[in-house]
Amino acid sequence: MNSLRFLGYLVLIGLFLSALAGCRHEPFMMAEDDDFMPIDTTVVDTTTVDTMGTDTVGVPCDSTKIYFERQILPILRSSCAFSGCHDATSAQDGVILDNYDDVIRTGDVRPFDLSGTDLYEVLVDEDEDDRMPPAPRSRLPASQINRIATWILEGAENLSCDVTNQGCQTTDVSFSAVVKPIIETNCQGCHSGGSPSGGIDLASYSGIKTRADNGQLLGSIDWQDGFSRMPQGSPQLDQCKIDQIAAWIADGALEN
Structure with missing residues (x-):
């Protein structure tokens, strides 16, 4: 009887130890050959708007939005960011x-706040000694000031879009709707006012027409040999803009 009881105890102890072993959890360890892939932060998500200022593949341009690289920066480069003023080398007043x-940083741009944004305030300042661009350069056209204001009020973002699939209209190119805005945005900052750069005044149709007829306008923006590359110190205009101006010139450079 005692032997049977002892044997029963041994069986119970064995069952208890087996159960205890079954409840143990091995610590979690990543094996060296596990298929673990870290997030690749160098890959650009082309399904969303790229805020780095480069073209975003597959994202069509929205006519209701302001694109900094295409619509704001050319104005600033033409009118402000040149040697002796607000380029990286001169950095006047920082x-x-x-x-x-x-x-954003040095222009004290405050998204959604015009009155708190120095970049905007100097454009509309009534004091000729404080306004930018400074005299004898002309004030920015109202259309450009309004564009900058709209950009700030919309959040001063660095949106970009893909223009490669947008098409480029090069037939019946209008001076007023196409050519003039391109030149206003990219050229007039230097080539207007009391002392236009190089003595070339592109603030009027007649001035633009003269340079179109003698080949200087297209030669400069197309970066052809023998011509100064324009816009000076800035990237070349995108090919669509060059093609549109070329088409307008080929059609007689009309004031249409």
Whole structure:
């Protein structure tokens, strides 16, 4: 009887130890050959708007939005970010206006707040000694000031879009709707006012027409040999803009 009881105890102890072993959890360890892939932060998500200022593949341009690289930066480069003023080398008063980050930082741009944004305030300042661009340069056209204001009020973002699939209208190109806005945005900052750069005044149709007829306008923006590359110190205009101006010139450079 005692032997049977002892044997029963041994069986119970064995069952208890087996159960205890079954409840143990091995610590979690990542094996060296596990298929673990870290997030690749260098891959650009092309399904969303790229805020780095480069073209975003597959994202069509929205006519209701302001794109900094295409619509704001060319104005600043033409009118402000040149040698002796607000390029990276001169940085007058500590202000640099040749790239998005520096425009936001040194131009004291406050999204959604015009009155608190120095970049806007100097454009509309009534004091000729304080306004920018400084005399004898002309004030920015109202259309450009309004564009900058709209950009700030919309959040001063660095949106970009893909223009490769947008098509380029090169037939019946209008001076007033196409050519003039291109030149206003990219050229008139230097080539207007009391002392236009190089003595070339592009603030009027007649001035633009003269340079179109003698080949200087297309030669400069197309970066052809023998011509000064324009816009000076800035990237070349995108091919669509060059093609549109070329088409307008080929059609007689009309004031249409």
